[in-house]
Amino acid sequence: MWNTFKFLTFWVVIFAISVHFKPSECISHAVSDGDWLQYKLTYGKTYATTQADALARYYYSYNLKLIKKHNQNYDRKLTTFTLKANQFTDMRLTQFNALFPPAVYPTMTFDFPLNTVQNPPATFNPFTDQGLVSEVEDQGILCNSGWAYSAAKSIEILQQYQGTLIPLSAQNLIDCSGRSTACRTQVPQTGFDYLTMYDQVIYSTTDYPNNITISEQNMCIIPPAPITGTKLSAYSVITDGDDATMLRYVGNNYPVVIEFNPTSFEFMHYADGVFQQPRTSTGSHFMVVLGYEEDATSGLNTWLVQNSFGKTWGKGGRISIRRDAVTPLAKHAIFPAELA
Incomplete structure (x- = not known):
């Protein structure tokens, strides 16, 4: 009888705790x-x-x-890298991962053959070697639009290498080329196809401001004249896994957009150092490869990559990713090859 009483008392206490105190x-x-x-x-x-x-x-x-x-x-x-709190730290990892579903690619491509370039330098940091000025964008968390931000940024940087700095609009690509999947599973190639195949202009952020407060694309709006924009006449692609070719073009002033799997706690909270990709589930995000160098702290070879998570993520919005033959970075790598 006493043992039965103790048993019942124990479960009454447990029930009371579960009612009044939530984990x-x-x-x-x-x-x-x-x-x-x-x-x-x-x-x-x-x-x-x-x-x-x-x-x-x-x-x-x-x-x-x-x-x-x-x-x-x-x-x-x-x-080899550190983490820090950022705009994603109030989320579950599964919630963060759900922001980046696998990309869906077109069945056809209209890329141009790779043009001939010189041998690249041993290291290449565009900020110190070329005086690059590249504002880090923030795509927000409502629209999975890294494809548009990376495509716009790569064209903007190529244009700056050629002497003109005009901040270009990702929203322009989202609204005008993204179709019904602009905020879910779209890819940079679609933006490049829109500009090259249909002879379209990508407008400046002044004429076509970015908008991270919406979860679907807006109507495509042609800004009133006069406008500031850029025309792209050709883009090229790099074979998956061919990091040597990607390095050659990056080192010759071609910013390359790559698909990257962001679905890990480590990428979610990356702060500094040389990132090494852990095992992750399937997901798609797009970033711009700007350069390559050797990390002074670890001695590891790295890629210098620009993200679109704002300046509070990573190293002011950028990330160093380990560069080696075991884990190639070139995946669905694509770049603007020629401006009109």
């Missing part, structure tokens, strides 16, 4: 009210309900613990 409420308090408020102010975060706020706070706290653990491993020289 998210307990763990979320690992982050102080002040720290949580500061995070929300820094990244302009708002939540529809108090429950949604509490859940976001819970994941923020949980992710901070994982970031701290990873950085302790960096201090022990068990990894």
Whole structure:
């Protein structure tokens, strides 16, 4: 009888705890009210309900613990890069991964054959070697538009290499070439095809501002004259896995867009150092390869890549990715080859 009473008492207590105390409420308090408020102010975060706020706070706290653990491993020289909190830290990893579904490619391509280029330099950093000025963009979290941001940025940089700096509009490509998949599974080739096959202009951000507050493309709008824009007459592609060819063109002032799998906690929170891709699920994101060099801290060969997650992600919006034959970076690599 006594054992039965103790058994029933135990489960009554457990039930009471489960009713009055939720795990998210307990763990979320690992982050102080002040720290949580500061995070929300820094990244302009708002939540529809108090429950949604509490859940976001819970994941923020949980992710901070994982970031701290990873950085302790960096201090022990068990990894080559560090992590930090950013605009994604209030999300579950599965929520972040869902932002980047696998891309769907056209069945035809209208690329031009690779033109002849000189032997590239041993290292190439366009910011120090060419005086490149390239603003890091923020594609937001509502529209999976890295394809458009990377395509626009690659054309913008190629044009700057040739002497003209005009910030170009990703929104222009989203609205006018993205079709019904502009915010889900679209690819840079579609933007390049729109410009080359239909003799279209990609407008400046002044004439066609980017908009990260919408989750679907807008109507394609032709800005009133006078307008500032750029015409692309040709693009080329690089065979998957052919990093040697990609290096040759990057080193000759051709910014190359690559498809990259972003679906890992490490990429989600990358801060600094040489990124080495962990095992991940399937996902698609697009970034621009700008250069290649040797990392001063680790001695590893790296790719210098520009993202479109804003300046608070990574190294001011950029990432160094390990460059070796085992894990080639060239995947669906494509670049603007000739301006009109």
